[in-house]
Each structure stands twice: as structure tokens, then as C-alpha cells.
Amino acid sequence: MENGLFFRRRLLAVAVSALAWGGAPLAFAAGGDPSPIKIAVFNFELDDFSAGAGIAGNAAADLEHLDQATSEARRLLAESGRYSLVDVAGAQGDSVRERGLRQCNGCEAALAQRLGADQSFVGVVTRVSRTEFTVRFQILDARTGAVVANKATDLRMGADYAWSRGAASLIKNGLLN
Structure with missing residues (x-):
């Protein structure tokens, strides 16, 4: 007793x-x-506030760099032993397909719960200018929608190929430390 x-x-x-x-x-x-916490890591998204948003740049290259950031985030979280990745390939909806979960007011938590995850992870790269970016992520509790973690970092005088390094640094130093 x-x-x-x-x-x-x-x-x-x-x-x-x-x-x-x-x-x-x-x-x-x-x-x-x-x-390990079961986590649904959704694809990184781009929020482009630069002067040439939508007309300058290369959308295919942006998607490639976002995919690299997503892959790096998944790798780090899985290798940490603290998290177990849940496959997000079965996630449905326009917000998932169009990489717009950052604008759905927490709908990713419900998606993660339907996929069997305990938490959801959404990463966003915000382009301020062609050489200034912010990388951030938010983790929500899949059951309650409560914010578990919300971290951000700036990349100044950088380039789009640095998005995955920014995501890796943020996860290593802001979440896994």
C-alpha cells in the first residue's frame, strides 16, 4: 500500500x-x-509576404525546400526517441493538400487525432524578403487542441536552401534540448 x-x-x-x-x-x-509520443508531422508550409510574392521565385524550388524541412523535422523527431511518427498520408482536406493548415485555426489537432496521433506538428516558413525568413512550428495536443509548443527563429541574409537547417536548429535547440 x-x-x-x-x-x-x-x-x-x-x-x-x-x-x-x-x-x-x-x-x-x-x-x-x-x-514515445505519437506525433503527426504535416508538411511545412510557406507564407510569402515578400514584395514579389506570387510573381517572383520558383514555386517548384520552394516546394522542394519545404519538403527538405519536413523531412529533416521528421528525422530529428523520430531519432530523438521521444516521438513516434504517425503517417499523415491519409490526411484529407483542402488545408492539407494546399499546405494551408497554418490558417485553419487548429484543425490539424483533429486531423492528427483521426490519424491516431497524440499531437500535431505544423511548420511554417515565412518569407519576409528574398533573404529574410522566419521558421516556426506549433505542436498541438490532438485531443484538446491546446498548444504544447510554439517556437520560431529568424534567418537573416539566408537563402531558401537554409530552411531545413533553420527547422533543424529550432527543433534541436527549442524542443529537444
Whole structure:
């Protein structure tokens, strides 16, 4: 009886500590070992506010760089051991197809839950000018839609091929550290 009370108090202390530091409580397997969080990592999206938005640049190259950022994010999260990737290929809807989840007011959480994930991840590259970008991501709890993490970084005097490096740095230093 005393051991059971100790275990419950310890579990509560860990959950409170995780919440106090801005994270979500980890799920625990039957043996008390932390289990990876199932996360749906959707494709990175581009928000282009530059003067030449829509007329300058190369849409195919932009998609390639966004795909590289997505691949790097998925790789880092999977290799961390803290996350288990959920396949998002079955996600339906215009927001997914057109890379517009950033504008759907949290609909990605419900999509992630339908896919069997605990959390959703949406990354966005915002182009301010041809050499100035912001890379950000937001993770939502799939069940409640609550924000679990929201991180951003600036890339100044950079280029579009640096988007994946910006995403990697942000994930390594802002989420996995």
C-alpha cells in the first residue's frame, strides 16, 4: 500500500513538473517507462509576404525546400526517441493538400487525432524578403487542441536552401534540448 502511494505521488510530481516547464505530460507505459509520443508531422508550409510574392521565385524550388524541412523535422523527431511518427498520408482536406493548415485555426489537432496521433506538428516558413525568413512550428495536443509548443527563429541574409537547417536548429535547440 505504501509503495503504491509513493508511485502515485512520484507520477503526479513528474506530470506537474512537465507542465510547469511548458511541456505536455509524457505518457507512461505499463512498466513505468516513458513511451514515445505519437506525433503527426504535416508538411511545412510557406507564407510569402515578400514584395514579389506570387510573381517572383520558383514555386517548384520552394516546394522542394519545404519538403527538405519536413523531412529533416521528421528525422530529428523520430531519432530523438521521444516521438513516434504517425503517417499523415491519409490526411484529407483542402488545408492539407494546399499546405494551408497554418490558417485553419487548429484543425490539424483533429486531423492528427483521426490519424491516431497524440499531437500535431505544423511548420511554417515565412518569407519576409528574398533573404529574410522566419521558421516556426506549433505542436498541438490532438485531443484538446491546446498548444504544447510554439517556437520560431529568424534567418537573416539566408537563402531558401537554409530552411531545413533553420527547422533543424529550432527543433534541436527549442524542443529537444
